[in-house]
Amino acid sequence: MIKDPQTFGLLVDNVSRFVRERLIPHEQTVAETDEIPETVRREMRELGLFGLTIPEEYGGLGLSMEEEVRVLFELCQASPAFRSLIGTNNGIGSQALIIAGSEEQKQRYLPRLASGELLASFALTEPEAGSDAASLRTSATREGNFYVLNGTKRFITNAPEAGIFTVLARTDPEAKRAAGISAFIVEAGTPGLSLGRNDKKMGQHGAHTCDVIFDACRIPAANLIGGQEGTGFKTAMRVLDKGRLHIAAVCVGAAQRMLQDALRYALERRQFDQPIAEFQLIQALLADSKTELYAARCMVQDAAQRRDRGEDISLEASCCKLFASEMCGRVADRAVQIHGGAGYIAAYAIERFYRDVRLFRIYEGTSQIQQLLIARHLIRRQTA
Amino acid sequence: MKVLVAVKRVVDYNVNVRAKTDGTGADIANVKMSMNPFDEVAVEEAVRLKEAGKVSEIVAVSMGVSACQDTIRTALAMGADRGILVESDTELQSLAVAKLLKALVDKEAPGLVLLGKQAIDDDSNQTAQMLAALLGWAQGTFISKLELGDGKATVIREVDGGLETDSLTMPTVISVDLRLNEPRFVKLPNIMKAKKKPLEVIKPDALGVDTSPRLVYSNYREPPARKAGIKVPDVATLVDKLKNEAKVI
Ligand SMILES: Cc1cc2nc3c(=O)[nH]c(=O)nc-3n(C[C@H](O)[C@H](O)[C@H](O)COP(=O)(O)OP(=O)(O)OC[C@H]3O[C@@H](n4cnc5c(N)ncnc54)[C@H](O)[C@@H]3O)c2cc1C
Numbered sequence: 001m002i003k004d005p006q007t008f009g010l011l012v013d014n015v016s017r018f019v020r021e022r023l024i025p026h027e028q029t030v031a032e033t034d035e036i037p038e039t040v041r042r043e044m045r046e047l048g049l050f051g052l053t054i055p056e057e058y059g060g061l062g063l064s065m066e067e068e069v070r071v072l073f074e075l076c077q078a079s080p081a082f083r084s085l086i087g088t089n090n091g092i093g094s095q096a097l098i099i100a101g102s103e104e105q106k107q108r109y110l111p112r113l114a115s116g117e118l119l120a121s122f123a124l125t126e127p128e129a130g131s132d133a134a135s136l137r138t139s140a141t142r143e144g145n146f147y148v149l150n151g152t153k154r155f156i157t158n159a160p161e162a163g164i165f166t167v168l169a170r171t172d173p174e175a176k177r178a179a180g181i182s183a184f185i186v187e188a189g190t191p192g193l194s195l196g197r198n199d200k201k202m203g204q205h206g207a208h209t210c211d212v213i214f215d216a217c218r219i220p221a222a223n224l225i226g227g228q229e230g231t232g233f234k235t236a237m238r239v240l241d242k243g244r245l246h247i248a249a250v251c252v253g254a255a256q257r258m259l260q261d262a263l264r265y266a267l268e269r270r271q272f273d274q275p276i277a278e279f280q281l282i283q284a285l286l287a288d289s290k291t292e293l294y295a296a297r298c299m300v301q302d303a304a305q306r307r308d309r310g311e312d313i314s315l316e317a318s319c320c321k322l323f324a325s326e327m328c329g330r331v332a333d334r335a336v337q338i339h340g341g342a343g344y345i346a347a348y349a350i351e352r353f354y355r356d357v358r359l360f361r362i363y364e365g366t367s368q369i370q371q372l373l374i375a376r377h378l379i380r381r382q383t384a
Numbered sequence: 385m386k387v388l389v390a391v392k393r394v395v396d397y398n399v400n401v402r403a404k405t406d407g408t409g410a411d412i413a414n415v416k417m418s419m420n421p422f423d424e425v426a427v428e429e430a431v432r433l434k435e436a437g438k439v440s441e442i443v444a445v446s447m448g449v450s451a452c453q454d455t456i457r458t459a460l461a462m463g464a465d466r467g468i469l470v471e472s473d474t475e476l477q478s479l480a481v482a483k484l485l486k487a488l489v490d491k492e493a494p495g496l497v498l499l500g501k502q503a504i505d506d507d508s509n510q511t512a513q514m515l516a517a518l519l520g521w522a523q524g525t526f527i528s529k530l531e532l533g534d535g536k537a538t539v540i541r542e543v544d545g546g547l548e549t550d551s552l553t554m555p556t557v558i559s560v561d562l563r564l565n566e567p568r569f570v571k572l573p574n575i576m577k578a579k580k581k582p583l584e585v586i587k588p589d590a591l592g593v594d595t596s597p598r599l600v601y602s603n604y605r606e607p608p609a610r611k612a613g614i615k616v617p618d619v620a621t622l623v624d625k626l627k628n629e630a631k632v633i
Contacts, residue, residue, distance in 0.1 A: 010578075013418070015572075043569065047569055
């Protein structure tokens, strides 16, 4: 936690300058080659972007949630692919360790995650278990000092390059749904662990996902996160609470960029002898976008502050994820509209962003799942 | 050897500055401020000299309002060891800054003073020269290469006619051009470490310097907007217009 506004201000300025001078100029190449160049990755590591949220005692910056979302507002004005690269180490890939890991597990992995030497993935989703994550089937069977994993994980972000995986697997086939699930750390290269081919995605090229397959994959029993079976699903849900707020902040950043691009275009493009920004119908698109963007930003900041104060923000995190990702989609759509035909052409960043941001309404809980969660929280509170 | 690096807080280079409508100045209320880009090059050079073992201490100095501390912190995050702010709420013109710098040089006794060749706000390009004159030191301005030898500094200057190589007797004042180096991105953890580095704040009075302005800026105006060009049908028309309308040939 930095707290001191002067120091934090410098940090945010530095990130926004990095975005402007180093990331945005590489966006097009990243999209075309489906690869973030090694020089840029190195710069991202050197800057310290992989360890934003990892505690200082393990080599990270230990940003508070509020600080994290404010950094994301800046960082995510560049292609979402860059955020995706650092996203798992700062979020779903490392959080289970931070929340529930033993001191030994933390010492072993967190410093290398903070430096970016190692990439972490979070493997929950399976071919038959998406929204209904608690129905997952990957099994972990205890054999002496080992667990043996069997099963397939799907659409796992950063898996092709990951050094470690946080894996959710069923240790107790008898226990019902969530109660039988445990979380493990699996190192890349463990015999019995293999990867599928990179998924061909609609957008966010440069960010990679693939299947992760466990076939009699033996891992040391010491890799059970927290050392206790049956607590994995609860940990995963806590990871996702934070993850949802993180994604909501990502949506705010991306929407800001799209609105900025649309505004610039509207001021430059002339039709009927005037800039299209003079037309009130275009102004309505801009104004609605700005208003929703501002609302999402306020929500995210409020929920982040509450989380920093120790409040349970499960419900608020879902509200933020739902509203910010849907807002982002609407802003993307309006920004394409403002660009007219140019918005459909790859030479303009908005064509890419429109596809990139579609994902935000789907992963880490779809919009429908967020609606269910929010309503369930409300009903439970009312009837408790 | 100790190096003094001067850093100025200016309007960020991405900001489109507008003149105030009453012509009394540039409108810089609520605009983003950053370190003068030329000064960043100066800090970077000092840090490289330190990394190469040729410099033992880097002192970053700035003059102006309290917020200039941000600029000094940036220099500290880049690798300077400590900072000094001469705090003043009144306008400081080049000569006042040069005098303040002279007083700090007398106090700190550096072997080298590095400055940007100009600041992107007023583009005066004179502080380094004034400082060298006040100190009676050799000066190397607009440099794109610097090598420190035994009691000498060899510099390449970017002059109108090309590149000029000079050998300067140390101690010396050097103003840097953009091609000297490419400043590093500050590592985020270093920003946090910079918080713990010493930053001293003093007043001009304590240095015995009279900083009252000597120049009065009477009017600020924006350059006239460029008119749209026209297309001419052929070369003959072009030559005719250049001769008879623009009267340039
Ligand atoms: C690019 C990408 C990266 C990803 N990265 C990761 C990762 O790193 N780790 C990981 O574990 N997973 C990851 N995922 C998986 C992602 O979290 C899931 O795709 C998501 O949770 C949805 O699950 P599903 O695809 O199985 O869809 P389904 O659950 O099959 O949903 C299909 C549709 O049905 C709706 N639906 C489902 N249940 C209900 C219900 N009860 N009520 C109403 N509607 C319902 C959904 O909202 C959706 O519209 C990633 C996915 C993608 C595309």
